[in-house]
Amino acid sequence: MKKDDCIFCKIANGEFNTEFILETDKIVAFRDINPQAPEHILIVPKEHFENIVSIDDKELFCELLEGIKKVTEKIGLKEFRTVINTGKQAGQTVFHTHIHILGGKELKPTFD
Numbered sequence: 001m002k003k004d005d006c007i008f009c010k011i012a013n014g015e016f017n018t019e020f021i022l023e024t025d026k027i028v029a030f031r032d033i034n035p036q037a038p039e040h041i042l043i044v045p046k047e048h049f050e051n052i053v054s055i056d057d058k059e060l061f062c063e064l065l066e067g068i069k070k071v072t073e074k075i076g077l078k079e080f081r082t083v084i085n086t087g088k089q090a091g092q093t094v095f096h097t098h099i100h101i102l103g104g105k106e107l108k109p110t111f112d
């Protein structure tokens with residue numbers, strides 16, 4: 001289901017003509033507007049789920065994870081970090097779940 005005031009619902013459903021690196025029936029991938037690395041891509045389900053633990057569709061889970069492989073192969077990124085923030089305390093700012101892919105430079109360990 002789509003949530004009217006959700007920016008990622010709008011992007012994922014094509015309302016802003018965003019360039020998609022990947023699009024399937026269930027997911028899209030596009031570049032982060034405020035990149036934290038030379039490559040910073042978000043993998044986002046088309047359906048609205050607030051966070052990763054609210055997803056109740058196993059196929060969607062698989063597709064999101066498969067999206068990591070497809071996107072990184074497509075752009076030739078062999079070494080990268082994946083991040084999924086869940087909840088405000090963990091740094092989630094957009095409450096439509098997404099997987100960050102960050103790469104293209106040496107990344108420091110960040111668990112603070």
Ligand code: AMP
Pocket residue numbers: 007031032033034035042084085091092093094095
């Ligand atoms: P998080 O803090 O894990 O919720 O990540 C949200 C990410 O969405 C941030 O890295 C933002 O820069 C990114 N973001 C917010 N709005 C947009 C947008 N319109 N297009 C692309 N990325 C966005």
